[in-house]
Amino acid sequence: MIAYGRQDITQADIDAVVAVLKSDFLTQGPVVPQFEQAIADYCQVPFGIAVHSATAGLHLACLALDVGPGDLVWTVPNTFVASANCARYCGAKVDFVDIDPATGNLCVSTLAGKLNEAKQAGTLPKVLIPVHFGGASCDMAAIAKLTQPLGIRIIEDASHAIGGRYQDAPVGDCRYSDITVFSFHPVKIITTAEGGLLTTRDAQLAERLRDLRSHGITRDASRLQFAHEGPWYYEQHALGFNYRMTELQAALGLSQFERLDQYVATRNEIAARYEDAFVDAPLLTLFVENEVYSSYHLFVIQVDPDIRRAVFETLREHGIGVNVHYIPVHLQPDYQQLGFHAGDFPGAEGYYAGAITVPLHPGLSDADQQQVIACVLEAVAQHGKV
Numbered sequence: 543m544i545a546y547g548r549q550d551i552t553q554a555d556i557d558a559v560v561a562v563l564k565s566d567f568l569t570q571g572p573v574v575p576q577f578e579q580a581i582a583d584y585c586q587v588p589f590g591i592a593v594h595s596a597t598a599g600l601h602l603a604c605l606a607l608d609v610g611p612g613d614l615v616w617t618v619p620n621t622f623v624a625s626a627n628c629a630r631y632c633g634a635k636v637d638f639v640d641i642d643p644a645t646g647n648l649c650v651s652t653l654a655g656k657l658n659e660a661k662q663a664g665t666l667p668k669v670l671i672p673v674h675f676g677g678a679s680c681d682m683a684a685i686a687k688l689t690q691p692l693g694i695r696i697i698e699d700a701s702h703a704i705g706g707r708y709q710d711a712p713v714g715d716c717r718y719s720d721i722t723v724f725s726f727h728p729v730k731i732i733t734t735a736e737g738g739l740l741t742t743r744d745a746q747l748a749e750r751l752r753d754l755r756s757h758g759i760t761r762d763a764s765r766l767q768f769a770h771e772g773p774w775y776y777e778q779h780a781l782g783f784n785y786r787m788t789e790l791q792a793a794l795g796l797s798q799f800e801r802l803d804q805y806v807a808t809r810n811e812i813a814a815r816y817e818d819a820f821v822d823a824p825l826l827t828l829f830v831e832n833e834v835y836s837s838y839h840l841f842v843i844q845v846d847p848d849i850r851r852a853v854f855e856t857l858r859e860h861g862i863g864v865n866v867h868y869i870p871v872h873l874q875p876d877y878q879q880l881g882f883h884a885g886d887f888p889g890a891e892g893y894y895a896g897a898i899t900v901p902l903h904p905g906l907s908d909a910d911q912q913q914v915i916a917c918v919l920e921a922v923a924q925h926g927k928v
């Protein structure tokens with residue numbers, strides 16, 4: 543089976559992890575800060591905070607922005623459940639902004655309309671979480687223009703998008719947001735097995751995120767509330783968690799990071815090849831805006847919803863590891879019991895009905911790519927005929 547996404551592990555990665563195993567620190571050592579610095583520098587942002595998953599990162603980002611009971615958080619339905627669940631961890635309520643089916647990303651004009659209604663009803667969200675679907679940045683300038691005057695904070699879910707660019711600057715530079723969250727799950731662009739990282743320009747947010755990642759504890763003498771009792775002394779200032787990244791994970795991430803630009807370039811080459819091959823086929827590919835350089839975490843085709851299942855199954859039978867991203871979050875049973883219904887977000891639902899993710903990762907050989915293309919063209923032709 544040609545996997546839709548897969549990690550690429552080199553001998554250098556293995557050596558880096560083994561070196562940590564032989565060192566003094568398996569956790570809370572020097573490599574996590576090195577990894578944080580490398581990603582922060584890459585993203586041209588002063589602060590990077592590594593965590594054990596993007597899900598943990600989204601949770602901490604909400605907490606650091608004071609999301610709590612009585613608050614509303616908006617995200618999109620076309621995402622992994624974690625983008626919405628993070629608000630619920632904090633006791634807040636979630637609502638969704640529909641997507642533009644052409645890009646898979648948050649629809650800015652839908653956002654504008656929904657903000658107007660919410661302003662009148664007094665139900666504005668505290669935080670908006672746009673998701674850079676498939677690695678293509680949302681139109682952050684347009685989003686910020688709408689949300690900033692209303693005091694709405696922004697967390698970018700960039701789980702797909704490390705190495706991507708928007709307006710000729712790296713995704714994660716937080717120029718239109720408070721916090722950006724990356725994921726290093728093995729299917730993503732670079733991996734730490736499990737892992738995530740937050741970037742921010744705000745020193746206070748960075749400090750809060752660091753504290754919350756490690757039980758809400760600080761040892762910083764300048765910040766103690768009670769008398770410093772000795773070298774062993776620490777204080778808990780907030781109810782935090784253990785969301786730390788290990789040294790092993792950071793060593794893997796740091797080693798992978800060296801190949802980030804190459805990975806993204808290869809992903810773009812494969813995507814361009816798919817675009818060319820599918821240009822006359824009865825299917826749609828996602829539109830990537832001019833100001834966006836996608837990291838191409840995913841390559842999605844949209845076929846006639848009537849034949850989606852048949853095309854999907856045919857591709858799987860031919861060894862093409864297709865997948866679907868995403869079942870709209872509001873259709874999940876756990877969201878239906880909160881009061882969401884089928885039909886609530888027609889953009890995401892319509893997109894989902896025809897969507898198939900085809901394999902795209904740097905390990906795909908030329909022959910793999912040819913096989914994916916040939917099988918897709920054959921399957922849509924076969925099932926398209928009545």
Ligand SMILES: *Cc1c(COP(=O)(O)O)cnc(C)c1O
Pocket residue numbers: 594595596597598621622624625673699701702724725726727736737738
């Ligand atoms: C993968 C992913 C997450 C969760 O990442 P983890 O690191 O697995 O917790 C969150 N949001 C989106 C959009 C994702 O694709």
